[in-house]
Amino acid sequence: MPKTQAAAATGAKKLTPTQKFFKDCRNQHQLILMIIPGIILVFIFSYIPMYGALMAFQEYSPAKGIWGSEWVGLKYFKMFFKNPYSGRLIKNTLLLGIYSLLWSFPAPIILALLLDQVPYLRYKKFVQTVSYFPHFISAVVIVGMVKEVCSIDGVFNMIRVLTGGEAVSFMTTPKYFRTIYIASGIWQGIGWGTIIYLAALSNVDPQLHEAATIDGASRFQRVRYITWPTIVPTTTVMLIFAVSGILGADSQKVLLMYNSATYETADIIGTYVYREGIEGGRYEYTTAIGLMMNIVSCVLLVLANQISRMLSDNSLW
Numbered sequence: 356m357p358k359t360q361a362a363a364a365t366g367a368k369k370l371t372p373t374q375k376f377f378k379d380c381r382n383q384h385q386l387i388l389m390i391i392p393g394i395i396l397v398f399i400f401s402y403i404p405m406y407g408a409l410m411a412f413q414e415y416s417p418a419k420g421i422w423g424s425e426w427v428g429l430k431y432f433k434m435f436f437k438n439p440y441s442g443r444l445i446k447n448t449l450l451l452g453i454y455s456l457l458w459s460f461p462a463p464i465i466l467a468l469l470l471d472q473v474p475y476l477r478y479k480k481f482v483q484t485v486s487y488f489p490h491f492i493s494a495v496v497i498v499g500m501v502k503e504v505c506s507i508d509g510v511f512n513m514i515r516v517l518t519g520g521e522a523v524s525f526m527t528t529p530k531y532f533r534t535i536y537i538a539s540g541i542w543q544g545i546g547w548g549t550i551i552y553l554a555a556l557s558n559v560d561p562q563l564h565e566a567a568t569i570d571g572a573s574r575f576q577r578v579r580y581i582t583w584p585t586i587v588p589t590t591t592v593m594l595i596f597a598v599s600g601i602l603g604a605d606s607q608k609v610l611l612m613y614n615s616a617t618y619e620t621a622d623i624i625g626t627y628v629y630r631e632g633i634e635g636g637r638y639e640y641t642t643a644i645g646l647m648m649n650i651v652s653c654v655l656l657v658l659a660n661q662i663s664r665m666l667s668d669n670s671l672w
Contacts, residue, residue: 452601463548487546
């Protein structure tokens with residue numbers, strides 16, 4: 356074919372970005388039709404209710420509605436920081452989030468790496484089933500079980516008494532609350548989180564392990580140089596989400612676990628919002644607090660993503 360004809364044929368195939376987009380839509384129209392119901396549901400239940408955030412800047416009156424209520428600007432944001440308990444609420448929320456990040460986040464990674472080294476498939480499946488079964492138990496039942504084992508006549512106190520110690524009321528002692536909360540969270544979520552990392556580990560080529568074994572590499576060296584690099588991208592993405600969720604402690608679980616004796620370490624922003632908003636009816640005040648928490652979480656997400664992009668090639672965007 357002459358060069359002029361080849362150039363003309365090549366030029367004819369070039370499409371503008373808009374044309375390429377519509378062409379891809381036509382080629383993938385079945386998939387687009389499948390996701391349309393999901394998009395509609397997300398729009399109805401996640402985006403349309405967002406206009407309710409306007410209550411954070413209003414003296415909300417149910418009779419007048421959102422559009423008829425008086426605007427008060429940043430009044431309720433200032434009110435929260437002037438609250439004598441705001442320091443304690445922020446501190447408890449941050450500590451629960453940071454401790455959960457330090458202890459709960461690595462747990463499923465460690466379990467996944469250990470299970471990956473187990474050669475017996477039946478035993479491996481048994482451990483997986485036992486470990487992720489608590490994920491399907493409701494928070495109410497989990498907290499009920501925790502209260503039973505931590506009660507005065509529970510398992511922990513029986514062990515303390517047998518070893519010469521004294522029985523302690525764990526659930527009404529503030530210094531034990533965070534430990535109980537985080538430990539029960541690890542037990543409930545470690546197996547479910549392991550599934551993600553085991554799925555990533557399934558991409559490891561077995562021949563790499565065989566070659567490393569022949570070369571004399573130890574099990575630890577194979578984990579360090581073959582297994583770990585495989586799950587680094589997945590771990591990075593999960594870490595970014597975990598950092599952005601530092602302020603998102605499980606308020607439902609805390610509400611079920613805490614009591615007036617443990618407010619010192621257990622009362623967090625989420626439980627305060629529940630008491631003031633649901634029980635006290637201060638919708639505009641609690642909306643302002645919730646909006647502020649969401650903004651901070653969004654900022655943490657962006658910062659974590661930027662830092663990850665600077666330090667490695669892995670990021671959300």
